[in-house]
Amino acid sequence: MARVFSGVQPSGSPHIGNYFGAWTRWATEQEAGHFYCIVDLHAITAPHDPAELRERTIDLACWLLAVGLDPERCTLFVQSHVREHTECAWVLDCVATMGELKRMTQFKEKSQGRDSVSVGMFNYPVLQAADILLYHAEEVPVGADQRQHIELSRDIAGRFNQRFGQTFTLPKATFPTSGARIMDLQHVENKMSKSAQSPQGTIDLADTEAATRKKIMRAVTDSGTEIRAAPDKQGVTNLLDLLSAATGSGVPALEAELEGQRYGDFKKTVADAVNERLRPVRERHAELREDPAAVQAMLARGAERARETASATMVDVRAKVGLTG
Numbered sequence: 001m002a003r004v005f006s007g008v009q010p011s012g013s014p015h016i017g018n019y020f021g022a023w024t025r026w027a028t029e030q031e032a033g034h035f036y037c038i039v040d041l042h043a044i045t046a047p048h049d050p051a052e053l054r055e056r057t058i059d060l061a062c063w064l065l066a067v068g069l070d071p072e073r074c075t076l077f078v079q080s081h082v083r084e085h086t087e088c089a090w091v092l093d094c095v096a097t098m099g100e101l102k103r104m105t106q107f108k109e110k111s112q113g114r115d116s117v118s119v120g121m122f123n124y125p126v127l128q129a130a131d132i133l134l135y136h137a138e139e140v141p142v143g144a145d146q147r148q149h150i151e152l153s154r155d156i157a158g159r160f161n162q163r164f165g166q167t168f169t170l171p172k173a174t175f176p177t178s179g180a181r182i183m184d185l186q187h188v189e190n191k192m193s194k195s196a197q198s199p200q201g202t203i204d205l206a207d208t209e210a211a212t213r214k215k216i217m218r219a220v221t222d223s224g225t226e227i228r229a230a231p232d233k234q235g236v237t238n239l240l241d242l243l244s245a246a247t248g249s250g251v252p253a254l255e256a257e258l259e260g261q262r263y264g265d266f267k268k269t270v271a272d273a274v275n276e277r278l279r280p281v282r283e284r285h286a287e288l289r290e291d292p293a294a295v296q297a298m299l300a301r302g303a304e305r306a307r308e309t310a311s312a313t314m315v316d317v318r319a320k321v322g323l324t325g
């Protein structure tokens with residue numbers, strides 16, 4: 001079985017893009033040798049409120065448990081609890097190049113329009129490489145937006161191995177068949193995101209069923225009538241992808257099933273499917289929120305387990321690089 005690592009930032013309210021793009025596979029494929037991480041150090045690369053970050057970290061852990069991650073079957077932990085991540089990132093910073101980091105499209109997008117951009121935001125793909133490489137992950141289940149970062153991790157690992165001898169496993173990204181890139185419901189050219197400008201375009205896991213329905217009913221479509229996936233029908237294509245992710249049916253089968261339906265009825269079908277899928281997750285999340293101390297204790301145990309692997313990797317890395325500590 002492949003070793004797996006994947007992470008999520010506690011940088012905002014989690015949404016259905018996170019859920020369908022990454023988390024559903026985390027829950028269904030989890031087993032020993034899988035590491036799932038709340039990457040809080042990534043969340044401080046942009047301006048943030050410390051109290052909010054603390055609160056969001058616990059809340060995110062509750063969502064991951066609610067989705068079905070089982071700390072007895074996999075390792076769930078918080079990145080900053082395992083100091084080896086930052087140490088490894090520094091070593092990899094000395095292997096990565098400015099040129100390759102400058103090519104990262106997510107950095108270009110996220111830094112656009114900001115007066116000042118932190119060094120952390122620029123080199124966070126290197127910290128992400130450290131996250132993955134510390135656990136010798138072979139597979140990284142992510143949404144399509146992360147493809148370039150995982151390729152960078154692979155390049156950095158290969159270069160390190162060439163320079164210092166075989167140390168790191170070369171990871172590869174894996175993507176879901178549907179829901180790999182859920183788009184914003186109002187601005188369909190942008191991916192759905194925690195930091196989206198319009199809350200109407202993003203369905204948060206924490207939204208009520210009524211709010212979810214309202215957002216889907218108001219989703220941008222087009223002036224046509226056909227329910228089919230096509231490059232000139234981005235809104236409809238996105239809703240079909242969402243329905244496919246929520247129901248497990250393929251898009252061609254859905255197109256055949258929905259033929260002749262009006263957009264309004266189609267949207268109702270999508271809203272019902274999404275709400276149905278999220279109902280048990282939302283209910284379980286509300287229960288877990290009642291005992292934050294238990295969640296914190298579970299995260300401490302996860303960090304202990306993660307540290308065993310991460311510290312063994314760093315012993316090897318230090319020796320390979322020539323550090324005497």
Ligand code: AQP
Pocket residue numbers: 007008009010011012016017018019020021022141142143144145146179180181182183191192193194195196
């Ligand atoms: N719209 C999306 N569709 C499919 N997958 C998505 N993911 C994020 N958005 C979508 C996947 O969710 C996982 C965790 O993402 P993250 O929180 O670590 O970072 P992100 O990709 O930067 O997510 P956001 O929502 O866009 O956050 P902000 O706005 O804070 O940057 C990843 O596997 C990601 O691919």
